[in-house]
Amino acid sequence: MEHGEKVKQKINEADAVVIGGGSGLSAAAGYTYSGERFQRNFAEFIARYGLKDMYSAGFYPFPTKEEKWAYWSRHICCNRYDQEQNDLYMSIRALVEGRDHFVITTNVDHQFQAAGFDEERIFATQGDYGLFQCAKACHDKLYDNEEQVREMVKRQRDCRIPSSLIPKCPVCGGDMEVHLRCDGYFVEDSAWHEALNRYEEFIGKNRGNKILFLELGVGMNTPGIIKYPFWQMTADYEQAFYICLNKGQAWAPQEITEKALCIDADIADVVKSLQSAGSSHGEAVL
Incomplete structure (x- = not known):
């Protein structure tokens, strides 16, 4: 089975999808910093x-x-x-349209919100x-x-x-x-804590379900926020599955390799292949 087909299958099978977005996602969307x-x-x-x-x-x-x-x-x-609405972010939103989902992101560029993701389903941990x-x-x-x-x-x-x-x-x-979040003075206001609570509640209610952790462009700058918790929850939850899309940094520990799919490729190319696969099968995937 091709990687794109496996990603599509896992999304379709999931009771809940947790998207973890890192800087590599915005880079793939064209928001490069160099x-x-x-x-x-x-x-x-x-x-x-x-x-x-x-x-x-x-x-x-x-x-x-x-x-x-x-x-x-x-x-x-x-x-x-x-920035206008970004095609890659909007395509990712379409991937989980109609499915129970939540976004946790270290990105501070507001692109998930701009693409139409529900504000109540986003936890931007590092600010805005x-x-x-x-x-x-x-x-x-x-x-x-x-x-x-x-x-x-x-x-x-x-x-x-x-x-x-x-x-x-x-x-x-x-x-x-x-x-x-760059020093000890980062403000975690009431809205930040409410988003954290919603994220934890989402994880809690779905830990026994088929939960998919979809990690997009998360590197090793702050792995303790998304990557390590995703690995740990995949190991701990019986029906969990982990997918990592990240060019040059796609891997998972040996303990979860049978519950993981790591794709070393450009995120935009993978999402585009999902669109093509859906079209070729006559399905409205995105």
């Missing part, structure tokens, strides 16, 4: 600071806050706000580019940032924003930061 896309959107920042890619640029010690937010506002717009928080977490409220960010992009000149646009915490008056 190469032509980076050069096209950040040419002046590359020339001035010698930046190599968007990931490492996120840790660059910009000399001033005006320069930092000039870069970050561009980064947020590029990866969060200036579209939110600001107090840099020192003096309180646990998060703030939508689109209006502020777009104004920063609109008014930046010479890799700087006006000082008046630097975001400040409305409670303590200190700096604001993008809501990303």
Whole structure:
């Protein structure tokens, strides 16, 4: 049986599907952090600071806050706000349409939501580019940032924003930061905890059922969030099955090899093959 056919079979057999989305998924969807896309959107920042890619640029010690937010506002717009619905994410949503499913993701680009996945079925563990928080977490409220960010992009000149646009915490008056888990001050607000509870409840109610753990583009940067728990639950739950799609990093421990399918290939190519397989059989797979 071809890999695409096996993936389709396992999805169709499952009582519940848990999708684990990592950075490799967004890369497969075209949201790469290096190469032509980076050069096209950040040419002046590359020339001035010698930046190599968007990931490492996120840790660059910009000399001033005006320069930092000039870069970050561009980064947020590029990866969060200036994106249309993505075909790959929408195709993945169609794969589980009508099936009990839940998404856990370390991605912060909001693409599952943009593709039409139910907000109540998504747990974004690491934050969201579209939110600001107090840099020192003096309180646990998060703030939508689109209006502020777009104004920063609109008014930046010479890799700087006006000082008046630097975001400040409305409670303590200190700096604001993008809501990303990068230090000990990450805010886990009530919505974050509610999403965690919904995820745990979903796992709990389906642990005795045919549950499919569908891991997409999860690497070894933060394996303790998705990958290791998926492996452990596959081993522990009698009817569980694990599928890993990840170019260059598709593997599973020996203990679950008979309950696992690891496909070392581009996620977009695999999903496209599922579409083709469905069409050739006269089925509306996607």
